[in-house]
Amino acid sequence: MSDEEHHFESKADAGASKTFPQQAGTIRKNGYLVIKGRPCKVVEVSTSKTGKHGHAKCHFVAIDIFNGKKLEDIVPSSHNCDVPDVNRTDYQLIDISEDGFVSLLTDNGNTKDDLRLPTDESLLTQVSFRTHVDACFAQKVLLN
Structure with a gap:
């Protein structure tokens, strides 16, 4: 990126x-x-x-x-x-849509659907592969 x-x-x-x-x-x-x-x-x-x-x-x-x-x-x-001022929030990855948006599960059970995957092809492949291998893969997202 x-x-x-x-x-x-x-x-x-x-x-x-x-x-x-x-x-x-x-x-x-x-x-x-x-x-x-x-x-x-x-x-x-x-x-x-x-x-x-x-x-x-x-x-x-x-x-x-x-x-x-x-x-x-x-x-x-x-x-x-x-x-x-750095704040880190961990989400569980639920799904990756075809248009590149991810569905994430928050700690309180709500979904977060407003994040798009990076366009870097190697990173995108890595995230997609890990999602298919392990459905409970916890995606870490850094937000401020």
Whole structure:
């Protein structure tokens, strides 16, 4: 999938921000961080000692949550970083229609029918194959 399909906008109207500030020195492994405008899950954090410019530095290695690419950033530990507000919801996959829409079952028993499968052929084949192999395959969908 192209980056345009998963464009992440870190700015929003007042009261509806998709990110919040957090001091770099408090961000830990398995946390989230925006690097180069992309929401990422932190897989490695290392902190250097105070240098000649007076700040300890945090080196973050993270994985983009939409495309899986590895990104790195170095930030003074006392500076704020943007942290994305990430919510994960798991659904059970019920059906895939011929036009590419999926029917999902929510935790409270309702169906969700407004999501379309990605157009990436290899990903589409993988999801379709797993659906036919195991009717109870739990499809994980990341929504914000």
